[in-house]
Amino acid sequence: TQLLEQSPQFLSIQEGENLTVYCNSSSVFSSLQWYRQEPGEGPVLLVTVVTGGEVKKLKRLTFQFGDARKDSSLHITAAQPGDTGLYLCAGSPWGGGSYIPTFGRGTSLIVHP
Amino acid sequence: EAGVAQSPRYKIIEKRQSVAFWCNPISGHATLYWYQQILGQGPKLLIQFQNNGVVDDSQLPKDRFSAERLKGVDSTLKIQPAKLEDSAVYLCASSLIPTNEKLFFGSGTQLSVL
Numbered sequence: 001t002q003l004l005e006q007s008p009q010f011l012s013i014q015e016g017e018n019l020t021v022y023c024n025s026s027s028v029f030s031s032l033q034w035y036r037q038e039p040g041e042g043p044v045l046l047v048t049v050v051t052g053g054e055v056k057k058l059k060r061l062t063f064q065f066g067d068a069r070k071d072s073s074l075h076i077t078a079a080q081p082g083d084t085g086l087y088l089c090a091g092s093p094w095g096g097g098s099y100i101p102t103f104g105r106g107t108s109l110i111v112h113p
Numbered sequence: 114e115a116g117v118a119q120s121p122r123y124k125i126i127e128k129r130q131s132v133a134f135w136c137n138p139i140s141g142h143a144t145l146y147w148y149q150q151i152l153g154q155g156p157k158l159l160i161q162f163q164n165n166g167v168v169d170d171s172q173l174p175k176d177r178f179s180a181e182r183l184k185g186v187d188s189t190l191k192i193q194p195a196k197l198e199d200s201a202v203y204l205c206a207s208s209l210i211p212t213n214e215k216l217f218f219g220s221g222t223q224l225s226v227l
Contacts, residue, residue, distance in 0.1 A: 006155075033214050042117070042204050042218025043156070088155050092214075099212045100169050101146070103155035 003027060004089055004104035012110045016078050021107040023089035024071045030094045032072045034063055037086040037106070069094070079111045115139065117219035119205050125225045131193035134222045138186070138207030144168070146216065147180055147190050148204040156204055162188065163211050195226045 005024045013019055023032065031050045035043035047056050049065035049072055056063045060083075062075040076083055086106045092099045118137040126132050138145050143164055148156035159178065161168040164185040173180070177196070182188040192199055202223050206216040 031214055033216075041220050042206070043216075044218070045215050048214050090216075098161075098168050099214065100158065100161060101214070101216060102158065103148075105153075105155045108153075 002105060003093070003102045004091065006087075006089060006104035006107050008107060009105065010108050012112070013079055014112050015080055017111075018075070018077050019079060019109070020073055020075045021087055021109070022071065022073050023104055025091075026070065028069050028094040029091040030069070032065060032069075032089055032091040033101070034072070034074055035088040035090060035103075037088060038084075043086075043088055043103075076109075079109075081111045081113050084109060084111050117205055117207055117217050119203075119219035119222055121222055122220065123223050123225075125227065126195055127227050128197055129194040131191065132195055132224065133189055133191045134203050134205075134224075136188045136190070136205030136219060138188075138205070139217055142207035142209055142217070143185075144208045144211045144213070145182055145188050146206040146208075147188070148206065150202045150204055150221070152201070159190070168211065192224075195224075197226050200224055200226045 007022050033048050034046045037043040047063045052067045052069045054065045060077045064073045088106045090101050090103045120135050145162045147159045150156045159173045160170040160180045162182045165182050180190045202221040204221045206218045
């Protein structure tokens with residue numbers, strides 16, 4: 001059983017379309033992170049969301065942390081081919097003592113020109 | 114600032130052989146992680162070090178995998194003997210302190226076990 005469930009698993013869209021990917025858990029998190037991973041490279045951190053209900057924007061990317069701190073979403077507006085990659089959410093459950101980051105399985109996004 | 118360095122970049126071995134991966138984290142980063150990423154999946158934590166001590170190794174298959182970080186800087190992950198299902202990318206990451214959520218990853222070592 002995955003601690004962090006991501007959906008959809010795959011997404012193939014045309015340039016200019018909007019999309020949303022989700023990261024859900026039954027556990028409460030002190031924070032959640034979103035990473036993007038390109039082929040042949042390690043993941044690169046995009047954002048950390050900390051406060052329940054928080055919304056963060058990074059250019060065309062909008063990240064939201066659920067009020068209960070169990071879920072998060074990533075919305076991309078007007079997707080571009082450069083957005084292609086594997087989007088991963090990660091976090092460490094609340095109250096665990098040490099910060100031990102766990103990753104979801106990821107959403108593989110392909111944006112066609 | 115230099116990033117996380119990993120070597121080799123690729124490795125092909127036959128099953129039952131042994132293999133070792135090396136990682137040099139960002140200078141000054143106390144926490145070092147080894148992750149296994151099977152094709153199509155997210156990274157799975159194998160072991161987490163704080164300086165040269167182990168924070169978590171609950172998902173490390175200890176009958177065949179071992180890792181060390183003797184001087185609290187660079188680290189080695191070893192597999193002996195390798196199985197077909199060990200084919201994956203092995204990622205090393207580091208963070209400044211254990212409670213810092215920002216992990217910096219290396220490019221990984223892609224292992225193929227034939």
